[in-house]
Amino acid sequence: MIKPSKILAFDVFGTIVDWHGSIVAEVERLGLAVDPIEFASAWRSGYKPAMAKVRSGKLGWTKIDDLHRSILDDLLKSFDINSLSESQIHDLNQIWHRLNPWPDTVEGLGRLKRQSMIVTLSNGNLGLLADMAKNAALPWDLILSAEVFRHYKPDPETYLGVADIFDVSPEEVMLVAAHKDDLLAAKACGLKTAFIERPLEFGPKVIRDDLHRESFTDYHAKDLNDLATQLGC
Amino acid sequence: MIKPSKILAFDVFGTIVDWHGSIVAEVERLGLAVDPIEFASAWRSGYKPAMAKVRSGKLGWTKIDDLHRSILDDLLKSFDINSLSESQIHDLNQIWHRLNPWPDTVEGLGRLKRQSMIVTLSNGNLGLLADMAKNAALPWDLILSAEVFRHYKPDPETYLGVADIFDVSPEEVMLVAAHKDDLLAAKACGLKTAFIERPLEFGPKVIRDDLHRESFTDYHAKDLNDLATQLGC
Known part of the structure; x- marks a missing residue:
């Protein structure tokens, strides 16, 4: 024992x-018209503020999957990416399940x-x-x-x-x-x-x-x- | 994926x-003056009534480790076993962590x-x-x-x-x-x-x-x- x-x-x-390298590789694989490094960093940067809302009680219990998705939706708008279908966005969000x-x-x-x-x-x-x-x-x-x-x-x-x-x-x-x-x-x-x-x-x-x-x-x-x-x- | x-x-x-065989073997190893099969069955029989108290709300959330220990304490009394030290009783209760x-x-x-x-x-x-x-x-x-x-x-x-x-x-x-x-x-x-x-x-x-x-x-x-x-x- x-x-x-x-x-x-x-x-x-x-x-x-390695979340950074894994996301950069995924963004490159998808051929998104963004700087992959900037995109990866921006996605991760949204993480602490999103959790802070849960920690303070502003937001009820929310899984990281849903926080990642909410940040991603905002990012796709701010990076002006309209080329992805709903299932492609869902799959991109799942990259956090496949980090190397x-x-x-x-x-x-x-x-x-x-x-x-x-x-x-x-x-x-x-x-x-x-x-x-x-x-x-x-x-x-x-x-x-x-x-x-x-x-x-x-x-x-x-x-x-x-x-x-x-x-x-x-x-x-x-x-x-x-x-x-x-x-x-x-x-x-x-x-x-x-x-x-x-x-x-x-x-x-x-x-x-x-x-x-x-x-x-x-x-x-x-x-x-x-x-x-x-x-x- | x-x-x-x-x-x-x-x-x-x-x-x-195999909870039954594992407990029988442990009781035999300890040389307790009981029928090992009867003891194993009695311990397991206390399990559903103990959980029912939690499920009905009579008892607040209680881990199985603590339910097992409470049933064991009753069993040691009813089987009239006084030979075990506190640390031996604790270790016997941990048999559920070592089932084969x-x-x-x-x-x-x-x-x-x-x-x-x-x-x-x-x-x-x-x-x-x-x-x-x-x-x-x-x-x-x-x-x-x-x-x-x-x-x-x-x-x-x-x-x-x-x-x-x-x-x-x-x-x-x-x-x-x-x-x-x-x-x-x-x-x-x-x-x-x-x-x-x-x-x-x-x-x-x-x-x-x-x-x-x-x-x-x-x-x-x-x-x-x-x-x-x-x-x-």
Whole structure:
């Protein structure tokens, strides 16, 4: 049996999968008359404000699939794209179910899984995360989502929810993420934290200046294989 | 990507794992001065009445782990067992996290997974199901539980909840179960149904007389490999 101190909860978008590169490739494949990099960045930028409406109570519980679609509808208007049918728009929205993993992801998770319970803690909805895992062969032990807790990260209910699911104390769970705000919120709830550098998360043109080691993270790793090595897997 | 008509939702206790044989073996291993078969049956018998209290609203939302523990505490009294420490009782209650799969389970699920999204729909809590899957190498695409829906089967919210998670209509989901009441409730919600014979679910001494084919099931299979063959996997 897995010891309760060995539960690793992973952020997904950016930490596990390359949303930027996957969307750029999809936009190029569809031949849309837009700058693919600009389009991908704009889609992702709509994400936090949309979730903030749910977190503040302005909007009732809404799945990420529906938030993505609402942002996409606005984007298609602002980018003046009229060439897509309803089913093509639906399929484009489903790209979030088919995001590609980073090169180290599958191997790294496989190593970490040998000694730990590996679970997602993502704002993505359960259906999206299940499709993504099947498509990319992500070997999760359990898929957890904001949808289970009816709260989006960084609400404390999400981090504390993981501990509750496994009936352990918060310090027996470690959040693994490429985003420092996520890790800070987890730390405030008593979780352990591991930062993963993802220099290409926003594409090759964006030079990130926030990849340095911080005092509030318990581990700092280049990628998931590096984390596995540091944890002795 | 998985077609939405190909979602298989599995009952777990009895359908996927052999709760009776696993508990009998654990009671024998512990050397408890009871009839292991009687003890296993009595523990399981407390399950439906305990859930009924939650379903009726008499008891607030309670995880199966806690219901199992409450039934176990009563059993230890009625069987007059005083030899176990608190940590031994806790560990005995955790046997539900370590139940053994039927001989066909892992191979059958592996075959069904090739063409379908395979998910649990169990009254077991998420932590229990994740431990069980890791321990028994059950290759779920997604672990769903009454805990996600805050309703126990056979409440409609559970069956309809699976369809909602994948954003499909109920007839695009098939429940696979060894229990006809579960299948009837799923059918009433519009799901497809597959019955799995589990002649040994209640131990080798109980001859089941309810294993015949019914008009309300879409498939009737000896085991999961038989179901995989019937579905062309």
